[in-house]
Amino acid sequence: MDANQLDLLKKIMELEFACQDLNLYLDTHPEDQKALQDYNYYSGQLAMLKQQYSQYYGPLMVFGHCQSQYPWKWVEDPWPWEIEY
Amino acid sequence: MYNQIYYPKSFLSEQSPSIKLAQAYVPIQKYVSIYPPEEALKKGTVFPELDFPYVGEKMR
Numbered sequence: 001m002d003a004n005q006l007d008l009l010k011k012i013m014e015l016e017f018a019c020q021d022l023n024l025y026l027d028t029h030p031e032d033q034k035a036l037q038d039y040n041y042y043s044g045q046l047a048m049l050k051q052q053y054s055q056y057y058g059p060l061m062v063f064g065h066c067q068s069q070y071p072w073k074w075v076e077d078p079w080p081w082e083i084e085y
Numbered sequence: 086m087y088n089q090i091y092y093p094k095s096f097l098s099e100q101s102p103s104i105k106l107a108q109a110y111v112p113i114q115k116y117v118s119i120y121p122p123e124e125a126l127k128k129g130t131v132f133p134e135l136d137f138p139y140v141g142e143k144m145r
Contacts (some may be wrong), residue, residue: 014122021131025114035116042122 001078005057006085012053012060015046 001009022039029035051058058073059066068074118133125131128138 006130011122014126017126018119018122018131021125022119025116025132029116032116038119 006083008049008053008057009083010052010085011037012046012049015042015049018042019046 019039019042022035022042025035026032026039041059054066056058059068062074113142114132114134119125119131120128120133122131129135130136
Protein backbone atom coordinates (compact mmCIF):
# COMPACT_ATOMS: atom_id res chain seq x y z
CA MET A 1 0.00 0.00 0.00
CA ASP A 2 1.60 3.27 -1.09
CA ALA A 3 1.84 6.34 1.12
CA ASN A 4 -0.99 8.22 -0.57
CA GLN A 5 -3.40 5.33 -0.23
CA LEU A 6 -2.48 4.82 3.40
CA ASP A 7 -2.83 8.52 4.10
CA LEU A 8 -6.29 8.60 2.57
CA LEU A 9 -7.32 5.47 4.46
CA LYS A 10 -6.17 7.00 7.75
CA LYS A 11 -8.13 10.18 7.06
CA ILE A 12 -11.21 8.06 6.36
CA MET A 13 -10.74 6.19 9.65
CA GLU A 14 -10.31 9.46 11.55
CA LEU A 15 -13.41 11.03 10.03
CA GLU A 16 -15.43 7.88 10.52
CA PHE A 17 -14.47 7.80 14.18
CA ALA A 18 -15.40 11.46 14.63
CA CYS A 19 -18.78 10.81 12.98
CA GLN A 20 -19.33 7.75 15.15
CA ASP A 21 -18.64 9.68 18.36
CA LEU A 22 -20.79 12.65 17.29
CA ASN A 23 -23.48 10.14 16.34
CA LEU A 24 -23.53 8.84 19.92
CA TYR A 25 -23.73 12.37 21.30
CA LEU A 26 -26.57 13.30 18.94
CA ASP A 27 -28.55 10.21 19.97
CA THR A 28 -28.99 11.83 23.37
CA HIS A 29 -28.89 15.48 22.19
CA PRO A 30 -30.93 15.46 18.96
CA GLU A 31 -31.54 19.20 19.08
CA ASP A 32 -27.95 20.31 19.50
CA GLN A 33 -27.41 22.41 16.41
CA LYS A 34 -23.67 22.88 16.81
CA ALA A 35 -23.09 19.14 17.15
CA LEU A 36 -25.34 18.41 14.20
CA GLN A 37 -23.50 20.99 12.14
CA ASP A 38 -20.15 19.37 12.96
CA TYR A 39 -21.58 15.90 12.29
CA ASN A 40 -22.86 16.99 8.89
CA TYR A 41 -19.60 18.67 8.05
CA TYR A 42 -17.53 15.58 8.86
CA SER A 43 -20.06 13.26 7.18
CA GLY A 44 -19.73 15.28 4.00
CA GLN A 45 -15.94 15.11 4.15
CA LEU A 46 -16.09 11.40 4.86
CA ALA A 47 -18.40 10.70 1.93
CA MET A 48 -16.10 12.67 -0.33
CA LEU A 49 -12.95 10.85 0.77
CA LYS A 50 -14.64 7.44 0.56
CA GLN A 51 -15.74 8.24 -2.95
CA GLN A 52 -12.22 9.32 -3.80
CA TYR A 53 -10.68 6.23 -2.23
CA SER A 54 -12.96 3.76 -3.98
CA GLN A 55 -12.38 5.47 -7.27
CA TYR A 56 -8.58 5.21 -7.07
CA TYR A 57 -7.95 2.17 -4.91
CA GLY A 58 -11.02 -0.06 -5.02
CA PRO A 59 -14.05 -0.63 -2.82
CA LEU A 60 -14.06 -0.03 0.93
CA MET A 61 -17.22 -2.09 1.38
CA VAL A 62 -19.02 -4.79 -0.53
CA PHE A 63 -22.52 -6.33 -0.18
CA GLY A 64 -23.86 -3.74 -2.61
CA HIS A 65 -22.49 -0.62 -0.89
CA CYS A 66 -19.96 0.05 -3.62
CA GLN A 67 -19.87 -0.66 -7.32
CA SER A 68 -16.76 -2.29 -8.73
CA GLN A 69 -14.78 -1.86 -11.91
CA TYR A 70 -13.83 -4.94 -13.95
CA PRO A 71 -12.30 -7.20 -12.81
CA TRP A 72 -13.86 -7.54 -9.33
CA LYS A 73 -11.72 -5.23 -7.20
CA TRP A 74 -12.53 -6.38 -3.69
CA VAL A 75 -10.00 -9.20 -3.66
CA GLU A 76 -7.23 -6.85 -4.79
CA ASP A 77 -7.38 -4.73 -1.63
CA PRO A 78 -4.80 -5.41 1.01
CA TRP A 79 -6.65 -7.06 3.90
CA PRO A 80 -6.70 -5.05 7.11
CA TRP A 81 -4.05 -7.25 8.74
CA GLU A 82 -1.73 -6.74 5.77
CA ILE A 83 -1.62 -2.97 6.17
CA GLU A 84 1.41 -1.55 7.96
CA TYR A 85 0.29 1.64 9.67
CA MET B 86 -29.78 -16.71 50.78
CA TYR B 87 -29.08 -13.14 49.80
CA ASN B 88 -32.06 -13.05 47.50
CA GLN B 89 -34.38 -14.59 50.02
CA ILE B 90 -33.50 -12.23 52.81
CA TYR B 91 -32.98 -8.87 51.13
CA TYR B 92 -34.74 -8.91 47.81
CA PRO B 93 -37.14 -7.39 47.12
CA LYS B 94 -38.91 -6.67 50.35
CA SER B 95 -36.20 -6.09 52.90
CA PHE B 96 -34.26 -3.70 50.77
CA LEU B 97 -36.53 -0.89 51.75
CA SER B 98 -37.29 -1.97 55.28
CA GLU B 99 -35.57 -0.98 58.46
CA GLN B 100 -34.61 -4.57 59.03
CA SER B 101 -31.43 -4.14 57.04
CA PRO B 102 -30.19 -0.66 57.94
CA SER B 103 -26.63 -1.50 56.94
CA ILE B 104 -27.64 -1.91 53.32
CA LYS B 105 -28.29 1.30 51.42
CA LEU B 106 -29.74 1.58 47.97
CA ALA B 107 -27.42 3.03 45.40
CA GLN B 108 -28.47 5.60 42.90
CA ALA B 109 -26.69 6.01 39.59
CA TYR B 110 -26.72 9.23 37.65
CA VAL B 111 -25.18 10.63 34.49
CA PRO B 112 -25.00 14.41 34.16
CA ILE B 113 -26.14 15.84 30.84
CA GLN B 114 -23.17 16.53 28.62
CA LYS B 115 -22.89 19.98 27.07
CA TYR B 116 -21.38 20.56 23.66
CA VAL B 117 -18.30 22.68 24.10
CA SER B 118 -15.59 21.87 21.61
CA ILE B 119 -14.27 18.77 19.89
CA TYR B 120 -10.83 17.50 18.95
CA PRO B 121 -9.82 17.51 15.30
CA PRO B 122 -10.49 14.02 13.83
CA GLU B 123 -6.83 12.90 13.75
CA GLU B 124 -6.40 13.74 17.42
CA ALA B 125 -9.78 12.24 18.36
CA LEU B 126 -8.97 8.83 16.89
CA LYS B 127 -5.70 8.69 18.82
CA LYS B 128 -7.39 9.68 22.06
CA GLY B 129 -10.47 7.49 21.63
CA THR B 130 -12.97 10.34 21.93
CA VAL B 131 -13.81 13.60 20.18
CA PHE B 132 -14.75 15.18 23.50
CA PRO B 133 -11.97 16.79 25.57
CA GLU B 134 -14.16 16.50 28.67
CA LEU B 135 -14.32 12.71 28.22
CA ASP B 136 -10.62 12.31 27.60
CA PHE B 137 -9.27 10.38 30.57
CA PRO B 138 -6.05 8.72 29.48
CA TYR B 139 -5.21 5.43 31.15
CA VAL B 140 -2.06 5.98 33.15
CA GLY B 141 -1.97 2.60 34.88
CA GLU B 142 1.33 1.93 36.63
CA LYS B 143 2.25 5.56 37.10
CA MET B 144 -0.58 6.10 39.55
CA ARG B 145 0.57 3.46 42.02
